[in-house]
Amino acid sequence: MKALRLHEYHQQPAYEDASDPEIDGPWDVIVDIGAAGVCRTDLHVIEGQWEEIQHPELPYILGHENAGWVREVGSAVTNVAPGDAVIMHPLTSCGLCGPCRIGDDSHCENATFPGLNVDGGMAEQLRTNARAVVKLDESLEPADVAALADAGLTAYHAVRKARAHLVPGTHAVVIGAGGLGHIGIQVLKALTASTVTVLEKSDQAMELARDLGADHTVQMTDDDTVAGEVDELTAGGAHVVFDFVGEQGAEKLAPRLLRDGGFHHVIGYGGTIELPTIEIISREISVIGDLVGTYNDLVELMALAADGRVSMTTTAYRLSAGAQALADLDAGSITGRAILVPDRLMS
Known part of the structure; x- marks a missing residue:
């Protein structure tokens, strides 16, 4: 697959070939990305601000605001099926630690954070887990809501x-x-x-x-x-x-x-x-x-989006133009939010 990967801090990520993600556990979900939001946090990641907090192993794929369609699920997954349109909570939480038990899953003690410490969604595919996916209402398209996964x-x-x-x-x-x-x-x-x-x-x-x-x-x-x-x-x-x-x-x-x-x-x-x-x-x-939000917050936000009470103003870029989108964000020339769409989905 194609992906936008960061190889070194203070350098632009490279648009290049990367290995397709694979199911590794019963709760895994592979998603075909419809769009990935471009966030100022991505600029801070490139600047190295998150290195001491998340300790990512370079190179890795950026992108923590992601939506798309389920491609494949692990053996224990029952809440979504291949073909479902979904938005992903930024964190893949465990469901078993203290914070998760009380619904504070954005502070999960065992979470991974796609796009910050493991491969994210500025790619054609992403691996997440069943606890992170929210099935979208039929009225919503992944590209319309992807950036709501973090910004919203x-x-x-x-x-x-x-x-x-x-x-x-x-x-x-x-x-x-x-x-x-x-x-x-x-x-x-x-x-x-x-x-x-x-x-x-x-x-x-x-x-x-x-x-x-x-x-x-x-x-x-x-x-x-x-x-x-x-x-x-x-x-x-x-x-x-x-x-x-x-x-x-x-x-x-x-x-x-x-x-x-x-x-x-x-x-x-x-x-x-x-x-x-x-x-x-x-x-x-x-x-x-205020850090991100809980899974339930995301469910409630999607309900507002489906009801037409919240919408995202976006500018779409091809995934291959990711470096330009990041530069435009840094220059302050984007109104609303930039999103990256896999080239094969852009006409």
């Missing part, structure tokens, strides 16, 4: 965690309306009654945010100006800030946008948050990390 799932997970604090009359601020943020806006409108203000640099992304239901948009300029506009719009600060950027200064701006007692949800990453402890205590603000 993480956004949904963050909003779901914050939902109790977003009752009618509250105000949510979203930093970044890109690949993650434009899903976060839709989930906020679907699950909460809060007013939503979106902060963005890109005019295209701001227009998309308004189209998706944002109540207010603020152009990202200097921090003092932005903080003043948000304070006025929210009448004293946001109840919850969702930072879908997490770097380039957004992580430092976010706490300034909160009212006392507010919640700063960190979704994007790459920067460093520094807050005086007296500020955390005196303002009683909370900083909360």
Whole structure:
């Protein structure tokens, strides 16, 4: 099969031949990839940021946002069959450890993470397991939802965690309306009654945010100006800030946008948050990390997608053009999310 494989950090992955995955255990599932999302995490992987966390053995195939059609299943698999359209949870969890037992499978103690520490889905085929596959509604195509496997799932997970604090009359601020943020806006409108203000640099992304239901948009300029506009719009600060950027200064701006007692949800990453402890205590603000989401979160998100309440804005590239897609993402020239589609599926 063809695949996009990383051979060395700080170098572009190579589009090349790779061995087809094979069934190795009773719970394995082989999927013919319909599309794989291109994520800023892929850029961080190439930069080597995940080397000490996931310890991948190079070379390996990138791609942790994947959907397609079941090709083959192991002897114990009963929840899907060959031909079924599926989306894959980013992690292949065990189902037996403590976190899995309580439904917190995104923190599985024995998980693998295709695209981060084992071969991922920027290829023609992927091996996952029965616990990771979610069968798609007949109305959904793999290419339409692939990037929801991480970008959408993480956004949904963050909003779901914050939902109790977003009752009618509250105000949510979203930093970044890109690949993650434009899903976060839709989930906020679907699950909460809060007013939503979106902060963005890109005019295209701001227009998309308004189209998706944002109540207010603020152009990202200097921090003092932005903080003043948000304070006025929210009448004293946001109840919850969702930072879908997490770097380039957004992580430092976010706490300034909160009212006392507010919640700063960190979704994007790459920067460093520094807050005086007296500020955390005196303002009683909370900083909360959001990692991917659970299997049940993904099932719920697919229900919203099938109902037409959440959709992904995507730009499709051939798998063979994966290096260009990564470069375009790094340059900030993609609206929504890029996806890689195997060349044989592109007309």
